Amino acid sequence: MQVFTGFSIINASVGSLQVGDMLAQLFFFIVLLVLIRKFAWGPLMSMMQKREEYVASEIEAAEKSRAEAERAQEEATVQLKQTKQEAQKIIEDARNVGARQEQEIVDSARKEAERIKRAAQEEIQNEKEKAIQALQDKVASLSVLIASKVIEKEISAQDQEKLINDYIKEVGEEQ
Numbered sequence: 235m236q237v238f239t240g241f242s243i244i245n246a247s248v249g250s251l252q253v254g255d256m257l258a259q260l261f262f263f264i265v266l267l268v269l270i271r272k273f274a275w276g277p278l279m280s281m282m283q284k285r286e287e288y289v290a291s292e293i294e295a296a297e298k299s300r301a302e303a304e305r306a307q308e309e310a311t312v313q314l315k316q317t318k319q320e321a322q323k324i325i326e327d328a329r330n331v332g333a334r335q336e337q338e339i340v341d342s343a344r345k346e347a348e349r350i351k352r353a354a355q356e357e358i359q360n361e362k363e364k365a366i367q368a369l370q371d372k373v374a375s376l377s378v379l380i381a382s383k384v385i386e387k388e389i390s391a392q393d394q395e396k397l398i399n400d401y402i403k404e405v406g407e408e409q
Contacts, residue, residue, distance in 0.1 A: 376401055 380401060 372405065376405065 380397070
């Protein structure tokens with residue numbers, strides 16, 4: 235018995251625990267692990283799996299949103315570029331229309347000026363013809379008058395000169 239008692243003392247001196255206590259603690263620890271695995275580990279892993287799936291779906295949704303935002307930005311850029319081109323085309327068309335209208339106005343004014351010039355030239359020509367006709371009539375009447383005076387009398391060089399000067403005075407007074 236002494237040997238047995240000596241063994242217990244040795245056991246008691248190792249950490250102040252008894253083998254029976256150690257075995258009981260080991261048994262309860264294993265039972266605790268089994269219970270944790272059955273009741274806590276499964277739900278914990280299930281929750282972790284759900285969390286992982288949730289995070290993955292959020293990442294996927296964020297990627298989709300980013301891709302959609304990039305696509306929307308590209309569409310907006312294309313549309314802005316298109317709008318700028320349309321605005322530039324409208325401005326260019328307006329310039330062309332303005333230049334065309336300006337040219338039409340200038341051409342119209344030039345034609346009107348040409349028409350007025352032709353009308354003035356025609357009027358000048360008519361007035362000139364009238365003046366020439368009036369002068370011819372006057373010269374004819376003066377010629378007839380001179381001829382009648384000459385026929386009435388034969389005139390000397392002095393009389394002829396006096397007669398011409400008188401008629402020049404007479405013509406000057408009539409105008």
